[in-house]
Amino acid sequence: MAMACFVTGTDTGVGKTLVSAGLLHALARHHRRVVGMKPVAAGVVPWGGDVASEDAIALRAASTLAVPAALDNPVLLPDPLSPHIAAARAGVQIDIAAIVQSYQALAGQADAVVVEGAGGFHVPLSDTTTGADLAQALALPVVLVVGLRLGCLNHALLxxxxxxxxxLTLAGWVANRVDPAMLAADENIAYLRARLRAPLLAEVPHQAAPDARTLAFDLPEQWR
Incomplete structure (x- = not known):
């Protein structure tokens, strides 16, 4: 079975896709077949004569294994909204069991899989389910992306x-300097180092045009 992890964030817009792509590049140094998965994506752009999620496109670019969209992005919703609203507008019921089946098929082809969640950990997928339910069903170790900005300590600890x-196991976390004007960023990182009870896998510097290939990760030994 493939080595795999689930990437979540302290909020939306904290760099989950950048970190997920960076993890794929890091894992590709140790595994031949690495692939990203975006189970639920809301919002599309033109791609290859069709449409796709920008997040899924980025993960595909960082993957070494090409797979059908039904496996790496089984739920693609047109509107860039919270998934439960986007799904309702599209007349789609997000089926966690079906997503797990897609993941299992994907993992059967790969040596390493990085699954990127939507929004924050408890983002609603329907009136009765959230991203936390999906993460629990997948039962993968979790990587938390902390967007370094005011309020991140509370969001990270929660x-x-x-x-x-x-x-679930919090396998590690990544500090992403999303706000270049944030005061005391180093002190915030130190506070979380002492309290998250998980290793800091990477620090992502603020960049005008971030490049996932340049990110440096301290991967857990069992992922190498």
Whole structure:
């Protein structure tokens, strides 16, 4: 079975896709067949004569294994909204069991899989399910992307608590300097190092045009 992880964030817009693509590049140094998965994506752009999610496109570019869209992005919703609203507008019911089946088929072809969640950990997928339910169903170790900006300490600690409450392992976290004007960013990182009870896998500098290939990760030994 493939090595795999689930990437979540302290919020939307904190760099989950950048970090997921960076993880794929890092894993490709140790595994031949690496692939990204975006189970649920909301919002599309033109791509290859059709449409696709920008996040899925970025993950495909960082993958070494090409797979059908039904496997790496089984739920693609047109409107860039919270998934439960986008799904309702599209007349789609997000089926967690079906997503798990797509993941299992994907993992059967790959040596390493990086699954990127939508939004934050508890983003709604329907009136009764959230991204946390999907993460729990996949039962993968979780990587938390912390967007370094005011309020991130509370968001990071709450998310870590929610991850563990689902019986999941917080395998590590990534500090992403999304706000170049943030005061005391280093002190915030130090605070989280002492309290998240998981290794800091990478620090992502603020860049006008981030390049996932340049990110440096300290991968857990079992992922190499």
């Amino acid at each position: 998310t870590a608590e929610a991850v563990r409450a689902r019986g």
